[in-house]
Amino acid sequence: xxxxxEKEILSNxxxxxxxxxxxxxxxxxxxxxxxxxxxxxxxxxxxxSGKEHFHNAMVGGxxxxxxxxxxxxxxxKSLWEQNGGKIDFTDEELIFAAMHHDLGKVGDLEIDYYxxxxxxxxxxxxxxxxxxNPDLDYMTVTDxxxxxxxxxxxxxxxxxxxxLKLTDGxxxxxNKTYYIQYxxxxxxxxxxxxxxxxxxxxxxxxxxxxxxxGDEKDKVKVKKSVEKIKKAADTTSKFLxxxxxxxxxxxxxxxxxxx
Numbered sequence: 001x002x003x004x005x006e007k008e009i010l011s012n013x014x015x016x017x018x019x020x021x022x023x024x025x026x027x028x029x030x031x032x033x034x035x036x037x038x039x040x041x042x043x044x045x046x047x048x049s050g051k052e053h054f055h056n057a058m059v060g061g062x063x064x065x066x067x068x069x070x071x072x073x074x075x076x077k078s079l080w081e082q083n084g085g086k087i088d089f090t091d092e093e094l095i096f097a098a099m100h101h102d103l104g105k106v107g108d109l110e111i112d113y114y115x116x117x118x119x120x121x122x123x124x125x126x127x128x129x130x131x132x133n134p135d136l137d138y139m140t141v142t143d144x145x146x147x148x149x150x151x152x153x154x155x156x157x158x159x160x161x162x163x164l165k166l167t168d169g170x171x172x173x174x175n176k177t178y179y180i181q182y183x184x185x186x187x188x189x190x191x192x193x194x195x196x197x198x199x200x201x202x203x204x205x206x207x208x209x210x211x212x213x214g215d216e217k218d219k220v221k222v223k224k225s226v227e228k229i230k231k232a233a234d235t236t237s238k239f240l241x242x243x244x245x246x247x248x249x250x251x252x253x254x255x256x257x258x259x
Contacts, residue, residue, distance in 0.1 A: 003058050004059065004064065008064075010044075012060060012063045012064050012067060013040075013063055015067055016066065016099075019070060019095065020033065023096075024092065024096075028155065031154045032152075032154060035148070035154065044063065046061070046062035046106055047062060048064070048065035048105065050129060051126065051128055052129050052211065053211065054204075055203075055207035057129045057130060062102065065203060065204075066098070066102065068203040069098045069101065069102075069203045070098045072203045074094065076195050076199045076202070077094060080195060086191055087191070088159075088190050089163070093160045093192065094192060096160045097163030098163075101168070103144070103145035103149070104139065104140070105141055108136060108147075108148075109148070111136055113132065113133060113144075114131070114132065115132075115133045116129070116131075117129060142167075142172065146165070162178075162190065162192065163193050163196045165193075166178055166197065169200075179193075
């Protein structure tokens with residue numbers, strides 16, 4: 001399982017706050033800072049998902065994922081632009097939507113969205129590191145994000161709203177009417193949602209790949225440890241067989257194969 005060090009967690013938080021300072025200004029910057037100050041303690045530690053095989057199901061995973069999506073969105077936007085895609089939004093609008101597409105995973109104004117999974121069975125057999133907080137009112141992650149932003153009086157443009165709302169693509173059932181249209185007048189008129197969805201998917205799958213690599217490393221470590229234990233047991237068994245028959249019998253009873 002991949003984990004972040006305390007230094008990495010704090011560095012990511014400082015980086016996110018730096019992106020806010022460098023991207024926004026005026027009243028909106030002030031209100032964003034108020035919101036991030038309010039959620040700082042929870043947001044710094046929040047995971048991006050609950051299951052280890054999803055993405056960033058670890059302490060600090062939420063902030064790391066948000067930064068990853070922001071950076072990916074700017075890269076994807078550049079690729080679209082290089083290939084003649086229409087870019088009718090600003091970097092500020094793209095960053096705002098990317099930054100807040102998963103804001104609902106922080107929880108509401110009082111309690112966390114994720115809480116540690118206390119069941120060993122669920123942790124071992126289903127990879128559930130965290131579970132959804134049963135005390136939290138039901139909302140989609142996107143609806144909760146929009147609720148939190150309006151609570152702090154943070155205004156957004158129409159393109160920011162559409163981009164944030166549709167970042168999950170058709171993984172969110174309610175988004176299908178935006179993405180699947182048969183009348184030209186109803187088709188999305190900006191590419192911001194497509195770019196954000198591609199960025200989010202790319203970040204998510206890359207984070208999964210990193211988890212897989214880390215998981216394989218863990219398996220190798222475990223395998224090496226088991227091999228060392230077996231080697232030590234074999235050595236001890238050989239020693240006992242030549243030095244003490246009674247001790248050998250005891251060793252075989254404890255560690256030998258069951259008949």
